[in-house]
Amino acid sequence: MTRSSLPLSVEPASTDRGYRCSTGSRERGEPLTATASTVSRFLLMEEPGPWGPAVLNCYRVPDPVRQLAESWEREFGIRPLLIRRPGRSAPAPRRIFVVNAAHGWAQTTTVESLDDVASLDLSGIGSSAGVGLTPHVDPVLLVCTHGRHDACCAERGRPVAAELARRWPDLVWESSHLGGDRFAANLVTLPDGHYYGRMEPDSAVDVVERHLSGHLTPRFHRGRSIRPWVAQAAEAAVRERLGETRLDAVRTHVLRREASWAEVEVFVGESRYVEVVDVARADPALLTCTSPLPSAAPTYVVRDA
Structure with a gap:
């Protein structure tokens, strides 16, 4: 599998409020592989909204x-997120989750x-023991609908x-x-951290059904955030x-990391594979709906060592 540089012309700056970064990404054929946010610790706070453009600037x-x-x-490297049930209900008390995806646990409490x-x-x-809240054994499924941050997230995420x-x-x-606004609609499963x-509504149901049965769907899989x-x-x-x-069949270890390449061990059961990952940049493109200028996203090409 490769994630290679895309032969693109440079897109103009986004001055059109009708521009949608997710449409542009699909039209470019931009790969989903290796685009999951690299974060393993989450704080989820229930707040029906509406939300401002940035969580920590939201009044x-x-x-x-x-x-x-x-x-x-x-x-601690914690990613704070606001969450709400679809429909923006306003229950009291509010639900709080704390998650460590590297250790695979979620804990919860409620606050007034x-x-x-x-x-x-x-x-x-x-x-590995957590922060002393109530263990939460069920998966937590997050769909980004943050329209004030990027229009694509609301338009594609809410359905x-x-x-x-x-x-x-x-x-x-x-x-x-x-x-990854341009990959909307985005779905994250916790506490395992798969992106x-x-x-789309139909494909998401299929993806979640497979995920809950212990299998990922490669076509839509962006990566694992840990x-x-x-x-x-x-x-x-x-x-x-x-x-x-199988979700938990693979382990990885980065053996060496340089600016333009890396060497990675991948373990599947008792088998070991060593892969060289070449790192480059795609042609500049508008990566969000409100990007003032094109940016060059990283690309990855994988080959045997």
Whole structure:
């Protein structure tokens, strides 16, 4: 499998409010492989919204919580997200999740208001034991619908979230920005950290059904967030070669990382594969709906060592 540079002409700056980055990405044939955000720790805070363009600048997040979340992000690598049930219901109390995807756990609590999040102690988020909240055993399915951040997320994400919620009402949440607006609709499964992109309502149902049965769907799989991008690329290449779709069948380890290439070990059962991942840049393109100028996204080409 390869994720190669795309022979594109440079797109103009986005001055047209009708421009949609997800349409541009599809028209360019931009690969989904190795595009999952590289984050393993999450704080999910239920807030029906509406949400501002950035979570930590949103006035609905109380100042003490915003300040703490900023420090948690710096110190512990926690990604703060706002979530809501499809339909923007406004229940009280609010649901809070803390997730460590590297260790595969999610813990939860409820608060009367987001002000109470400031009383949480998240210093243990890096441990396998968690932060002392109630263990949450069911998957958490996040669909980005953050329209104030990028129009594509709302336009493509809300129909997907609504369709999934009809099937799995207790598992599905709309989410603020997950990363990769141009791959909307985006779906993230927690606590395992798998990212899927270009979801449509029908395909999303199929993807979730397979995921809940223990298999990923390569066509829509962006990668697993606990792995760096070069490891996501190497894993995808080995999975494609072997036809391996089991969620937990593959482990990776980056042996060497240079600016333009990396060497990655990929383990499938007792078998070991060593892949070289060449890193380059695609031709510049508008990567969000509001991009003022084109940017060059990284590309990955995988070959045997």
